[in-house]
Amino acid sequence: MIIKKHKQEIDGLLLVDKPLGYSSNQALSKIKWFYNPKKVGHTGTLDPLATGLLPICLGEATKFSSYLFDADKTYEAKIKLGYTSSTGDAEGTLQSWNIENFPDKDIVEKALREFEGAIEQTPPMYSALKHEGKALYQYAREGIEIPRKKRTVSILSIKVIELKNDELHLEINCSKGTYIRTLAEDLGKKLMVGGYLIGLRRTKIGAHSIDNAVSLESIEESSEDDRIKLLKPIDHFLNEFESLALTKDEEASIKDGKVVYKEGATEGIYRLYNEDTRFIGLAEGDAAGNLKVKRLMSI
Structure with missing residues (x-):
């Protein structure tokens, strides 16, 4: 039983x-x-x-x-140069580019500068992105190619940790929705040697x-x-937002969904605490100092 x-x-x-x-x-x-x-x-x-x-x-x-x-994410990525992969990573079928001489660090860093800032990416077929309720990787396994729209993501920083002949180790700080395997493939094309992802570790999310x-x-x-x-x-995990302490009356009004004027508040999101210093939720302030609830705790 x-x-x-x-x-x-x-x-x-x-x-x-x-x-x-x-x-x-x-x-x-x-x-x-x-x-x-x-x-x-x-x-x-x-x-x-x-x-x-x-x-x-x-x-x-x-x-x-x-x-x-x-929140923004930080990754450490390991890329194998000289090959491309049908999946963009180590699980796919590999194709050699027959490269004898690989780019040095200066050439790689020059190429990386072109990926900084806002860039466009095409989501890979081997991804969890949905099309008509079905993950793209499921179509890919059936040999079906689905047209994908490019999307804009932001690369905040990208730097070389180590380069050993045909293996490149990068640190990438990027916006949500960034596909690192696509970045690896696009970088390989830019360097004209091919490339695919052989290792990925997420080291940071926000703070x-x-x-x-x-x-x-x-x-x-x-x-x-x-x-x-x-x-x-x-x-x-909300400490990026400033905090505000509420009186009992202000707390009651906020919990009733009312707009509350709070001296010192301005435009932005605030963490709200009651008189017992207990976190009660988030509110959004406007330029006039008015607070409107965004999300409240139930406890």
Whole structure:
């Protein structure tokens, strides 16, 4: 007889270091098993061949997950030069460009400068992007090519960590929606040697670093009490926004959906705290100092 555990009221942010070979949903399933929360979701897919930072929101934190999803990301990417891949990564069929002499660091850095700023990318066929409710990679596996529109993304910075003959190691800081495997392919074409992605690690999302992440293994080995201690407060990942303290009357008005005037407020998003210094949600201010609720905690 299987006894179902009751779902737990658990709220917070968990920074997970996703291991190689796991899909983001497989990692999420592990967290569901460890914590048994009523609500849970991750904030940005990593391919099974990628490792690194995967923020997971539990409970009330799921209400604010879009702010992490929309944040800039930093990756370390390893690119193999001299070949192209049918999938853009190490899982595909390789085609050699028969290159004998590979570009030096100066040539690579000059090419990289052309990728900085706003660039256009065509989403790869081997991606989770949906077409008529079906992921593109599913069409690709059936040998079907779907026309894709180019999309504009932003490369905030891109630099060489190491270059060893035909292997290039880069650090890339970019906007959401950037396909690193497409960047690797486009760079290979620019260098006229071909290239495909052989390794990818996400090291940062917004202000959150992989240095503060925990492995699935360490979570599994922790006691229930210690697992709870691994969770970060919900407002922890919203600290890019200024904070405002509300009076009891202001708190009541905000919770009723009313517009509240707050001296010192201006245009922008604010973290709201009550008189007990408890985080209660986010509001958007206008130039006149009026606050309108965006998202509220239920607890």
